Amino acid sequence: MQRRKLIKNLLLTGTAVAATPAVSFASCENTTKTKGLKGNINHSVCAWTYSFLSIEELCQTVKKIGFSAIDLVGPKDWPTLQKYNVYSSMCYTSGENSLTKGWNDPGQHARLIKDFTEIIPLMVKAGYKDVITFSGNRNGMDDATGLKNCAAGLKQVLPLAEKAGITIHMELLNSKVDHKDYMCDKTAWGVALCKELGSPNFKLLYDIYHMQIDEGDVIRTIQNNHQFIGHYHTGGVPGRHQINETQELYYPAIMKAILDTGFKGYVAQEFIPTGKNNEEKVAWLKDGVSRCDV
Numbered sequence: 655m656q657r658r659k660l661i662k663n664l665l666l667t668g669t670a671v672a673a674t675p676a677v678s679f680a681s682c683e684n685t686t687k688t689k690g691l692k693g694n695i696n697h698s699v700c701a702w703t704y705s706f707l708s709i710e711e712l713c714q715t716v717k718k719i720g721f722s723a724i725d726l727v728g729p730k731d732w733p734t735l736q737k738y739n740v741y742s743s744m745c746y747t748s749g750e751n752s753l754t755k756g757w758n759d760p761g762q763h764a765r766l767i768k769d770f771t772e773i774i775p776l777m778v779k780a781g782y783k784d785v786i787t788f789s790g791n792r793n794g795m796d797d798a799t800g801l802k803n804c805a806a807g808l809k810q811v812l813p814l815a816e817k818a819g820i821t822i823h824m825e826l827l828n829s830k831v832d833h834k835d836y837m838c839d840k841t842a843w844g845v846a847l848c849k850e851l852g853s854p855n856f857k858l859l860y861d862i863y864h865m866q867i868d869e870g871d872v873i874r875t876i877q878n879n880h881q882f883i884g885h886y887h888t889g890g891v892p893g894r895h896q897i898n899e900t901q902e903l904y905y906p907a908i909m910k911a912i913l914d915t916g917f918k919g920y921v922a923q924e925f926i927p928t929g930k931n932n933e934e935k936v937a938w939l940k941d942g943v944s945r946c947d948v
Contacts, residue, residue, distance in 0.1 A: 691720045694913055697943050698723035698743040698922035700887065701731075704939065706932060713738035719940045725887075725922040729773070732780050743920040744823065744859070744885060745785040747773040753827065756790025758800035758837050763807040770811040770822070778818050784885060784920075786859060787824050789838035800837045805850045815855045823857050823885050828864040832894075839868050841875050848882040858882050863889025863924065866903060873911040880915035887924040888942065895928050896938040897945055909948040921946055 691697070701724050704712050709731045712724060723743035724735060735742055749769030755762050766787070773785060789804055808822065815822055824847065829839040838844050844858040860883045866872055876883065890901035897905050909921065923942045927935035 691943070691947050694948060695909060695946055696723065696743070696918070696920045697721035697946065698725045698741075698920045699939060699943075700725040700744075700922050700924040701727050703924055703926050704935070706935070709734045710738075713740045715936055715939070716740060719943060721943060723920055723922075725920070725924070726786065729776055729780075732782075736780070742780070742782045743784065743922060745773065745777055745782050747785060747787075748776075749773075751786070751788070752790070753788045753833060753836065754791045756788040756837075757804040757807045757824075758790045758792070758795060760803055760807070762790065763810070766807060767810050771814065774811075774814055774818050774820050777820055783819065784821050784823055787822055788827075789824060789836065791833075791835040792837050793835065795837070797837065797843055801843065801847050801850065804847055808851055808856060812851065812853045812855055816853060819855075821855050821857055821884055823859040825859040825887075826861055826865055828867040830867050832864070832867075839864075841865060841869065841879055845879050845882050857884025859885045859887065861887040861889070861924065862903065862905075862908060863887065863891055863894055866891045872903070872908055876908070876911050876915065880912075880917065883917075885919050886912060886917075886921045888921065888946065889925045894924075894926050896925050897923075897942050898938075905942075905945050906948050909946045913948060 699716060701709065701712060707715060713735060716722065716724060717738060722739060723741040725744040726746055727735060727742045728746040729748055732742055747769040749765065757766060777785060789800065792800065824838055824844060826838055826841060826844055827833040827836045829836045848856060848858065860876065862872055865875065888897055888905065890897045891903055892901065897903065923939060925942065927938040929935040929938065
């Protein structure tokens with residue numbers, strides 16, 4: 655629910671970007687070899703989990719830790735990222751970005767098509783490659799119908815994405831604890847959608863926290879389905895806090911499995927840090943990046 659509320663604060667218009675010169679961010683990729691990081695994993699952090707910092711402060715923070723990417727940022731904040739040479743590793747559209755009202759509802763298609771038609775040119779201009787989307791809730795709909803509806807809507811924007819070199823990522827979220835009734839809550843369903851679309855520009859955002867809750871067997875699932883996964887999020891289970899010894903997942907092994915698939919994309923920390931002050935919470939980000947830096 656915290657993420658859902660914060661999304662509204664992160665959804666921003668693209669007017670600021672329109673006046674921003676085109677910037678190439680090729681130099682931002684694979685830049686994690688600085689400050690002791692190994693450079694095998696492209697690290698990022700989801701902006702909403704560190705919303706107690708301004709976007710400018712978060713840019714300064716990630717640069718100090720030694721990586722150069724932030725997830726889930728809308729167009730209004732892209733100029734700030736550009737100021738610090740920080741890459742927008744997973745973009746929001748300028749629209750609603752609702753987790754509950756998505757592509758499985760044909761009534762949402764016109765809105766979503768408009769959102770993606772608008773954001774893709776802005777992403778091209780800014781030099782970004784990846785944008786998030788959601789299936790929406792079931793609301794009594796069966797999975798087969800939802801998949802068919804998602805495919806019908808996405809096929810109307812994928813040609814534009816393919817031409818522009820943009821990848822649309824549908825996030826896998828758990829429906830057991832955090833997002834009741836969400837449709838894209840199992841890897842198999844997401845993979846079936848990928849196969850139905852048959853486009854290299856549509857991938858799954860595999861959220862390790864969410865999928866541990868809904869199906870477990872994380873490493874085997876990644877190994878068997880890595881060709882359909884374009885992005886990863888982390889988080890401690892249970893509780894979605896820092897990924898230390900208080901939770902049940904061992905992230906170094908998961909990261910090693912991801913690397914072994916040949917993955918070249920981004921892994922973004924998406925845990926809600928605990929601590930008495932901002933300094934302690936930032937320390938957990940540095941710790942999480944270190945644990946994932948295999």
